[in-house]
Amino acid sequence: MSLTELITTIVQDPLFKVKAAGKALLNQNDGYHILMAIHEHGEQAVQIEMAKQIAAREKMSFTEAARKASYYIEYAVMASNGDGYGKTTRNELNSKG
Secondary structure (H helix, E strand, O other): OOHHHHHHHHHHOOOHHHHHHHHHHHHHHHHHHHHHHHHHHOHHHHHHHHHHHHHHHHOOOHHHHHHHHHHHHHHHHHHHOOOOOHHHHHHHHHHOO
């Protein structure tokens, strides 16, 4: 599913609230594995391995993939510390109406 299709589904699906809970668990599961990989192998090894996987899956250069891996790793660490942007962003938008 493309990003555009996913966003369209999120916006238009009346049952998305229920589905979002399940999707959040998948997100947390991936974050758990990122954090455990950092614990077991170190940040640099995780970044390099993740960049290799991203480059192969998304057919992009290693440099582009390394930048993307950095974002994934940084966000997983931030969110695990309670510093993610999701809740604050949603709350701000909800307060505007």
